[in-house]
Amino acid sequence: xxxxxxxxxxxxxxxxxxxxxxxxxxxxxxxxxxxxxxxxxxxxxxxxxxxxxxxxxxxxxxxxxxxxxxxxxxxxxxxxxxxxxxxxxxxxxxxxxxxxxxxxxxxxxxxxxxxxxxxxxxxxxxxxxxxxxxxxxxxxxxxxxxxxxxxxxxxxxxxxxxxxxxxxxxxxxxxxxxxxxxxxxxxxxxxxxxxxxxxxxxxxxxxxxxxxxxxxxxxxxxxxxxxxxxxxxxxxxxxxxxxxxxx
Amino acid sequence: xxxxxxxxxxxxxxxxxxxxxxxxxxxxxxxxxxxxxxxxxxxxxxxxxxxxxxxxxxxxxxxxxxxxxxxxxxxxxxxxxxxxxxxxxxxxxxxxxxxxxxxxxxxxxxxxxxxxxxxxxxxxxxxxxxxxxxxxxxxxxxxxxxxxxxxxxxxxxxxxxxxxxxxxxxxxxxxxxxxxxxxxxxxxxxxxxxxxxxxxxxxxxxxxxxxxxxxxxxxxxxxxxxxxxxxxxxxxxxxxxxxxxxxxxxxxxxxxxxxxxxxxxxxxxxxxxxxxxxxxxxxxxx
Numbered sequence: 001x002x003x004x005x006x007x008x009x010x011x012x013x014x015x016x017x018x019x020x021x022x023x024x025x026x027x028x029x030x031x032x033x034x035x036x037x038x039x040x041x042x043x044x045x046x047x048x049x050x051x052x053x054x055x056x057x058x059x060x061x062x063x064x065x066x067x068x069x070x071x072x073x074x075x076x077x078x079x080x081x082x083x084x085x086x087x088x089x090x091x092x093x094x095x096x097x098x099x100x101x102x103x104x105x106x107x108x109x110x111x112x113x114x115x116x117x118x119x120x121x122x123x124x125x126x127x128x129x130x131x132x133x134x135x136x137x138x139x140x141x142x143x144x145x146x147x148x149x150x151x152x153x154x155x156x157x158x159x160x161x162x163x164x165x166x167x168x169x170x171x172x173x174x175x176x177x178x179x180x181x182x183x184x185x186x187x188x189x190x191x192x193x194x195x196x197x198x199x200x201x202x203x204x205x206x207x208x209x210x211x212x213x214x215x216x217x218x219x220x221x222x223x224x225x226x227x228x229x230x231x232x233x234x235x236x237x238x239x240x241x242x243x244x245x246x247x
Numbered sequence: 248x249x250x251x252x253x254x255x256x257x258x259x260x261x262x263x264x265x266x267x268x269x270x271x272x273x274x275x276x277x278x279x280x281x282x283x284x285x286x287x288x289x290x291x292x293x294x295x296x297x298x299x300x301x302x303x304x305x306x307x308x309x310x311x312x313x314x315x316x317x318x319x320x321x322x323x324x325x326x327x328x329x330x331x332x333x334x335x336x337x338x339x340x341x342x343x344x345x346x347x348x349x350x351x352x353x354x355x356x357x358x359x360x361x362x363x364x365x366x367x368x369x370x371x372x373x374x375x376x377x378x379x380x381x382x383x384x385x386x387x388x389x390x391x392x393x394x395x396x397x398x399x400x401x402x403x404x405x406x407x408x409x410x411x412x413x414x415x416x417x418x419x420x421x422x423x424x425x426x427x428x429x430x431x432x433x434x435x436x437x438x439x440x441x442x443x444x445x446x447x448x449x450x451x452x453x454x455x456x457x458x459x460x461x462x463x464x465x466x467x468x469x470x471x472x473x474x475x476x477x478x479x480x481x482x483x484x485x486x487x488x489x490x491x492x493x494x495x496x497x498x499x500x501x502x503x504x505x506x507x508x509x510x511x512x513x514x515x516x517x518x519x520x521x522x523x524x525x526x527x528x529x530x531x532x533x
Contacts, residue, residue: 051414069416077414088283088407089458089467098404102415107397134462154415 004029004158004189005050010059012042012049018212019045023059025208025217029157032184034194034204034220038233041211043193044080047160050191051077063158071158073102076151078161081143086136092146093131096122099153121152125175141172148176159183159190166195177203200224250484262381263373263483267440267493269388270433271449271479275471276395277433278454279464280426283406287451288338289326292345293427294434294446296322298352301368301438306359312383312435319431322348323424371442371494373483380439387436391429395468398425403464440479442494449475452501459512474504 003026012020019042027033035043048054050061052068063071076099096118100110110118122128125145135143144164151159159180165173180190184205194200200207200220207223209216215232216223253260281290300318304311322344329340356365367375395402405412405422413419430450437446457470482497510518 048410053410053413072414072416075414077411079408079410083410084408085283089462089464090403090407091462094463095407098408098411101400101404104400106401109400150411160414 003027004031004064005191006060006062007050008060010046010049010061011057012045012054013057020049020056020210021213023210023214025214027189027206029189030184030187031206032180032190032192032204033206033208034192034200035208035210036194036197036200036232037210037215041232043210044162046208046210047162047191047193051075051160074157076154076156076159078144078147078151078159078164080162081140081147081166084135084143086143088135090135091131092127092133092135092138093118093122095135095146096149096153099150102154118149118153121149122146124152125149125179139169139172141168144168145172145175148179152179157188159188161191162193163195164192165199197229250487253487259374259376260487262376262378263440263487264480266376266381266384267373267479267483267497268476269384270437270440271453271475271477272472273388273391273433273475274437274446274449275453275457275473275475276391276468277426277429278450278475279457279468279471280402280406281430282451282454282458283464284426286426286430287447288341289323289427290430290434290450291447292326292341293319293322293431294437294443294450295345295352296348297431297434297438298349298368298443299355300352302352302355302359305356305364310379310383311438315435315438316431318348319434320428323427323431327424366492367442368438369442369444369494370492371438371440371445371497373440373486373493376439384436384439387432391433394425394429398422399465402426406464440482440493441497442492445494445498448498448501449478452498452505453478456501456505456508459508459515474501478504 006026008024010020010023011018023046035046037043045054049056050063052061052072061068063075093115097110097115099121100114100118104110104114119128119131122131125148127142127145127149130138130142130146135146138146148161148164151161164176180192184190192204194203201224204220206218207216207220208214209223209228209232211232216228254264278290281287297315297319300314300316301311302314303318304314326337326340326344329335329343330337335343353365356368401412401417401422405417405419409419412422433450434443434446437449441449453474454467454471456474457467460470461467478497478500481500482493485491485496486493508516510516513519
């Protein structure tokens, strides 16, 4: 079977400073992959490079069996919450409706069916009651659920979520992880930039451990090992409390 | 009502009226995107930067529009170049380019012609609108309306979540420069009515007023256009009555409407917010 995502020898730099060095990994379709690493390790950069949002100096990226350009419309991206202007004049249902835009293309407006689909996606994350609220009126967890609904509305094959669990309530976290598992069961491939070491083993099957260089990519039980973590995190690993769960 | 009588009686009054209403509408529309994208300073910069274009057009005897449009777009590109190719931050790049262009413009205009023209360009004189200016404004108005109508979806998603827009393949940089071109056109169209220094008040104040009143982009654009047009008419009326320059009067009208919304907007108004807080505190028995 064709690997869903192949990254070979990826190099990324900002203003001549290397941010990612020779990163390679590949994962099958239907994987739920956590991208792990300390602050400033280049996790978001890695995601953005794979999505073609920032230029890279060297390496090869293939998604599915085609080039990124052809795949774009089948990729859903959920940005970090801090990157959004929550005062923007947009209500919840219209935010989810944005998910239908990629397939509509230029000059086509969302039709009734698109609007119904958006509401359905909103229901799937338990946010239908807030359809007419301005997005800034929601709690952090609710906002994250709305953005997941927008990704669902895209009907994508690949999902990229940047720090979806930061600063949200337990209920929302549960809704989101359950939804991601369900997507995975349906053969979708999901990448999640993640922070909280204590939940890594519960949430992900596969892991990419990165800190400028790659420190491991593959099944969680292989990558999420003391020695890998210490090498990737260095001194800060001990301060972060080790591998959660008292390992 | 002398004002309405004048509109019927004088051709130049009708031209001034039509032009200023169109300018108010398109400034409100483009201004909404400028405000939401955090480009207010950019709007001010382009307005100042078109000045040398006006002067050069004057010297070589073509309509000021062409020179102003070219220089405006060049400035927008120049700001982008400095910003992306050095560590100089965006607000500083904007400041460098627009003050340089504005200074050059004032020198050129002073060399080219008398100081009266400079005052008109700086502060506007809506009663001096020529038929060609009016038609130009109408053509720009149509371009702006058509562009925003056709690309509304793309403007919305790229203003709200640029990364998502880029991730699904929208050319977000093209959209940015498209907005800069529209901004330049709108600025040039506004020169006669508000003048370069105060164009920014037409761009950002009605849009900010609308921003306080609604949670939907489409409504915000509609309200901004309405407030822009209303300010223009008020400006024209008072300017006609009192012989004051139209630009400052229009700017003061936009500000007056903004202050009303700032104080009394149903959800965002500071007066109601204060009252709600007091009521809540009283109910807690403090």
